[in-house]
Amino acid sequence: MVWAAIALCMLASGPAANTLAAPGAAQVSSDATVRGKEFWQGIAKNDYNPPAGETAAELSRSLSPLLASPDPELRDEIGYTTFAYWIYQKRLLSPDDLRPLIAEWLANLKNNVGTTGSDSVLRRSFSALVLSVVVARDNAAPFLDEAQFRAILEDALAYADAEKDLRGYDPEKGWMHSAAHTADLLKFLGRSRYLTSADQSAILSAVARKMSTASLVFTFGEDERMARAVLSLIARPDFDAAAFRSWLAMMKPAFPDDKRPTLAQLAAYQNRKNLLSKLEVLLVGLPADAPHAKEVAPVVEEALKSAF
Numbered sequence: 001m002v003w004a005a006i007a008l009c010m011l012a013s014g015p016a017a018n019t020l021a022a023p024g025a026a027q028v029s030s031d032a033t034v035r036g037k038e039f040w041q042g043i044a045k046n047d048y049n050p051p052a053g054e055t056a057a058e059l060s061r062s063l064s065p066l067l068a069s070p071d072p073e074l075r076d077e078i079g080y081t082t083f084a085y086w087i088y089q090k091r092l093l094s095p096d097d098l099r100p101l102i103a104e105w106l107a108n109l110k111n112n113v114g115t116t117g118s119d120s121v122l123r124r125s126f127s128a129l130v131l132s133v134v135v136a137r138d139n140a141a142p143f144l145d146e147a148q149f150r151a152i153l154e155d156a157l158a159y160a161d162a163e164k165d166l167r168g169y170d171p172e173k174g175w176m177h178s179a180a181h182t183a184d185l186l187k188f189l190g191r192s193r194y195l196t197s198a199d200q201s202a203i204l205s206a207v208a209r210k211m212s213t214a215s216l217v218f219t220f221g222e223d224e225r226m227a228r229a230v231l232s233l234i235a236r237p238d239f240d241a242a243a244f245r246s247w248l249a250m251m252k253p254a255f256p257d258d259k260r261p262t263l264a265q266l267a268a269y270q271n272r273k274n275l276l277s278k279l280e281v282l283l284v285g286l287p288a289d290a291p292h293a294k295e296v297a298p299v300v301e302e303a304l305k306s307a308f
Helices: 002-006 015-020 038-047 054-067 072-090 095-108 121-139 146-162 178-189 197-213 221-234 241-251 262-282 291-308
Strands: none
Touching: 038 054, 038 072, 054 072, 054 095, 054 121, 072 121, 095 121, 095 146, 121 146, 121 178, 146 178, 146 197, 178 197, 178 221, 197 221, 197 241, 197 262, 221 262, 241 262, 241 291, 262 291
């Protein structure tokens, strides 16, 4: 995905939506005309610049529905990648342009959440992914106020627990990757200036639940993406070492004692083991002066000893 190289249909109702829809901002239309694939391919070939006479803000109304497309080119290579350029690299979308889109994408996280086996996961998963780009933009060039940040954090944590469709990749429909995209969102939220010690614990708990309750063993890089979300907390100047140690003690992988363990027990063991293994590798690869790396790496290594 391009975002890895970079670093990095309805409005929500209620208080969160009110904080994200700026007065006078263009509202995202659920019935906006969707342009043809050739139109979007032309924008990609033009270094993701909108054609003459059109703006990224106007085109976003037609681009956003592509995040739900079962066509991997439309969804990933056009929808997501174009937004990544417009939001982060080129910053063609202003804060006022982004607020109604954020409200739409937060609403998308709840769209048929809890169901499995349908294409509805694509809208949710890729909405989480573009929200990660929004938060990365805010980390680099602040524009969200704390209430807007909290709306995204709360919905991201809720989505992490509610999403049950954990398919990683489909040969025909491409990347689905809801767990990985959730991890990306948590990673950038974990770098925010607004994050509190309690929020650090909340993110760690969300990662623990995802890796401990998944109905399968993650095999498409989700464990590494979750490890990077944890690493974003470790790298903070205000890293809560005590909360991390408590989390690590709970995450310590232990093979089930049962003579006939369930598939769920085995999946939890393997996912925890894989997560901590990836975290250890990432910590070892950090520069010697990286914040907290020296104090954290040995305790992660110790937690893994019994798993090998």
